[in-house]
Amino acid sequence: MFTEPELAERRPVWAALSELFLDVEPTDDGMRGVARALAASPYALEDLERILRREVFPVLWRNLFLVAGVWDGFDLERLEREIVRRRRRRWRWPFRPGWGVIEREWRELRRAVEAERREDGVSA
Numbered sequence: 684m685f686t687e688p689e690l691a692e693r694r695p696v697w698a699a700l701s702e703l704f705l706d707v708e709p710t711d712d713g714m715r716g717v718a719r720a721l722a723a724s725p726y727a728l729e730d731l732e733r734i735l736r737r738e739v740f741p742v743l744w745r746n747l748f749l750v751a752g753v754w755d756g757f758d759l760e761r762l763e764r765e766i767v768r769r770r771r772r773r774w775r776w777p778f779r780p781g782w783g784v785i786e787r788e789w790r791e792l793r794r795a796v797e798a799e800r801r802e803d804g805v806s807a
Contacts, residue, residue, distance in 0.1 A: 685767060693734065696724050697766065698759050700735050703788050704743040706752035718792060722799035731796070735789060738766045740782065747781040 685693065699720035702713060721731055742765045746752040 684770065690763070690767075692725055693738075694759070694763065695720050696726065696731065696734055697739055697762055700731075700739040701743060701757045701759070701762060703735075703785055703792070704739075704746045704753075705756070706746060706749065706754040709788070714792065714795060718795035718799050721792070721796045722803065722805065728793055728796060732789060732793070735785070736782075738770070740785060741769055742766055744781045744785075747784060 699717045702709070702717050724731065726734065739762075742762060743757065
């Protein structure tokens, strides 16, 4: 279960990572915004990837396969409720199609977060 301080720290991370699942081609400006939001978080890169893999991806992966998926932004309150609900369950389906697409975007995003943190003088 998440504490309220943990939720407060994670909400901007969840919102930023949800951008990877929109049914639009990511723009450079959009990805810079995501990188800035993640760089501003208190999480190490490994923790950010874990949040992506274990919290955001299991909720939003289906949008990668919809013909007319969500393109203008996810309902962040609903995203949070679903992440919290799934966190309570013990069993997790280990394989979900689409990780390869997100993994490629994550590698690029990870480099961008590292660059943002270097510019700000923060350790990645």
